[in-house]
Amino acid sequence: MFRKKLTTILVVAAMTLGVIAPTNLSVSAAENDITDKSKSIQILSFNDFHGSVEESGKNIGAAKLAAEIRRLKGENPNTIVVSGGDLYQGSAISNLKKGEPVTEFLKSVGMEVSAVGNHEFDWGYKLIPGWAKDGNFDFLATNIYNKSTGNPVEWAKPYKVIERDGKKIAFIGIATPETAYKTKPENVSEFEFKDPVESVNTWAEKIRREENVDAVIALTHLGSNQNSSTKEITGEAADLAKNAKGIDAVISAHSHQFVDGVVNNIPVVQAGNNGRGLAKLVLNFDAEGKLVKVDNSVDQLYKRVKELPEDQEAKAIVEKFKNELQPILGEVLATLDTDLTHDRDEGLSVLGQFTTKLMAEASGAQIGITNGGGVRAPIEKGTITMGNMYQVFPFDNTLVTMKLKGSDLKRVIEHGIMPDGFGWGQFYGIKVYYDKDAKAGERITSMRLLDGTPIDMDKYYTVVTNDFMYDKGDNYDFSGAIDVVDTGEPIRDALVKIIKDMKHVSYKYEQHLVAGVDTTEDVVETVDTNLTKEDNKVTTLPETGSLVGESELIVAGTLVTALGAFMFFNEKRRKKNNSAA
Numbered sequence: 115m116f117r118k119k120l121t122t123i124l125v126v127a128a129m130t131l132g133v134i135a136p137t138n139l140s141v142s143a144a145e146n147d148i149t150d151k152s153k154s155i156q157i158l159s160f161n162d163f164h165g166s167v168e169e170s171g172k173n174i175g176a177a178k179l180a181a182e183i184r185r186l187k188g189e190n191p192n193t194i195v196v197s198g199g200d201l202y203q204g205s206a207i208s209n210l211k212k213g214e215p216v217t218e219f220l221k222s223v224g225m226e227v228s229a230v231g232n233h234e235f236d237w238g239y240k241l242i243p244g245w246a247k248d249g250n251f252d253f254l255a256t257n258i259y260n261k262s263t264g265n266p267v268e269w270a271k272p273y274k275v276i277e278r279d280g281k282k283i284a285f286i287g288i289a290t291p292e293t294a295y296k297t298k299p300e301n302v303s304e305f306e307f308k309d310p311v312e313s314v315n316t317w318a319e320k321i322r323r324e325e326n327v328d329a330v331i332a333l334t335h336l337g338s339n340q341n342s343s344t345k346e347i348t349g350e351a352a353d354l355a356k357n358a359k360g361i362d363a364v365i366s367a368h369s370h371q372f373v374d375g376v377v378n379n380i381p382v383v384q385a386g387n388n389g390r391g392l393a394k395l396v397l398n399f400d401a402e403g404k405l406v407k408v409d410n411s412v413d414q415l416y417k418r419v420k421e422l423p424e425d426q427e428a429k430a431i432v433e434k435f436k437n438e439l440q441p442i443l444g445e446v447l448a449t450l451d452t453d454l455t456h457d458r459d460e461g462l463s464v465l466g467q468f469t470t471k472l473m474a475e476a477s478g479a480q481i482g483i484t485n486g487g488g489v490r491a492p493i494e495k496g497t498i499t500m501g502n503m504y505q506v507f508p509f510d511n512t513l514v515t516m517k518l519k520g521s522d523l524k525r526v527i528e529h530g531i532m533p534d535g536f537g538w539g540q541f542y543g544i545k546v547y548y549d550k551d552a553k554a555g556e557r558i559t560s561m562r563l564l565d566g567t568p569i570d571m572d573k574y575y576t577v578v579t580n581d582f583m584y585d586k587g588d589n590y591d592f593s594g595a596i597d598v599v600d601t602g603e604p605i606r607d608a609l610v611k612i613i614k615d616m617k618h619v620s621y622k623y624e625q626h627l628v629a630g631v632d633t634t635e636d637v638v639e640t641v642d643t644n645l646t647k648e649d650n651k652v653t654t655l656p657e658t659g660s661l662v663g664e665s666e667l668i669v670a671g672t673l674v675t676a677l678g679a680f681m682f683f684n685e686k687r688r689k690k691n692n693s694a695a
Contacts, residue, residue: 453492
């Protein structure tokens with residue numbers, strides 16, 4: 115009897131466990147199945163490399179960047195290396211060799227695709243297909259069209275599907291529409307840069323329909339920014355994530371920021387600039403092959419640059435070109451006794467003012483103007499080499515002289531104050547006061563030449579700028595200019611001549627851009643037209659137009675009255691004496 119009861123209890127218990135336990139057992143089995151059959155594909159991206167193959171300051175250099183890429187590829191063989199564009203223009207080594215050192219580096223790390231950056235056009239577009247061929251990668255762009263044919267350009271593919279471990283990942287290329295004015299406009303005049311969202315929506319749908327892909331990544335040269343406190347992401351790349359359909363992540367570039375977050379459930383990443391970081395997207399697929407999650411992260415490599423090893427292959431590439439170019443780059447031009455600092459996002463810089471002063475001196479102009487983004491790096495005190503000059507002025511922009519009316523000059527300077535999307539304008543030869551709380555286009559409250567003379571809105575002044583700005587680069591508008599001459603002389607070359615002659619550079623910065631009220635007293639110029647040009651002198655008079663002040667008039671009146679009284683009594687005494695005689 116006891117055995118029957120025990121048997122019954124065990125059977126009931128077993129049945130009860132059978133009801134309760136299967137769910138847990140099946141979950142455990144499913145988890146084991148996912149562990150065995152799930153896959154992850156790793157995408158590494160960097161952007162805005164700008165030819166920074168040498169280690170310098172925050173720039174870790176090609177050798178250390180390559181070593182980190184190889185390490186991560188070793189951890190996960192299912193890795194795809196990509197770029198957000200702006201790869202070539204920006205350093206002496208790259209510029210002098212038209213990008214050859216960068217191409218060799220890209221090939222060595224196995225980069226497979228890149229977005230087309232605005233600075234890929236700085237030497238014209240004809241170098242682009244050669245870079246891709248020699249580097250064994252593809253430039254991607256769905257939104258760059260040839261105006262004459264109405265078709266997508268032939269030297270960039272709209273997209274590329276890359277397979278890893280049986281998973282097909284599609285990359286859609288997008289260029290920023292700002293390319294139309296953020297490279298020399300004449301270099302892209304034959305191209306149309308279409309709306310990124312419309313382009314992605316069209317191509318993502320087509321790719322998913324025809325290619326049977328497992329994921330779609332927007333590989334872009336669209337800018338983005340991330341609030342350090344709220345972590346909110348804004349900018350072109352964020353707008354794409356909000357409005358595009360059929361994409362799983364966005365790789366951003368162009369704005370030189372570290373961005374790591376999510377917009378509309380779409381990961382958005384950007385790895386700073388000059389190789390200072392690596393962005394990582396990890397695509398996680400479940401046992402059925404479905405994409406279940408995209409992990410995003412950005413590693414700011416420059417913060418631990420001393421700990422990073424060097425890749426010997428990449429190091430050899432850099433050393434080869436350094437040795438070849440050393441006779442040029444190592445030339446010492448002068449010594450410098452102070453740092454020439456520059457931050458294009460912080461107003462008028464020391465280097466920006468120094469540069470435009472020398473531009474004015476080189477061309478004989480009263481006023482020099484250049485764009486903040488055209489000055490790419492500060493110069494530290496010590497020696498100034500030709501290599502420094504290529505680093506600071508990597509673009510072969512030329513000096514353009516003109517005469518510009520005061521009202522047009524004001525418009526140009528106004529455009530560079532508190533700008534949206536590009537660096538502050540840099541200038542020399544004038545002092546500008548502005549209201550930072552006023553709306554764009556109405557901020558300037560006063561402009562003067564450095565001697566204090568107010569800028570006359572109807573008078574012409576001699577001005578020098580660069581061909582990029584004159585050609586509407588950064589949306590500058592020099593309309594109204596007369597006697598315009600493109601000298602054909604690169605800014606860098608003109609400045610090198612002056613600095614060589616100086617031999618020792620000592621520069622004292624003075625604040626010529628003031629957020630505040632102009633309290634300077636105006637002066638009126640009078641010119642004696644009877645004098646020769648050589649002898650002509652300018653006399654400055656008080657604004658009232660009077661030669662003397664009120665106190666001087668009182669003193670003069672008193673003296674005149676006293677003199678009159680003296681003469682009156684003296685004459686009276688003389689007559690009395692004559693009468694007595």
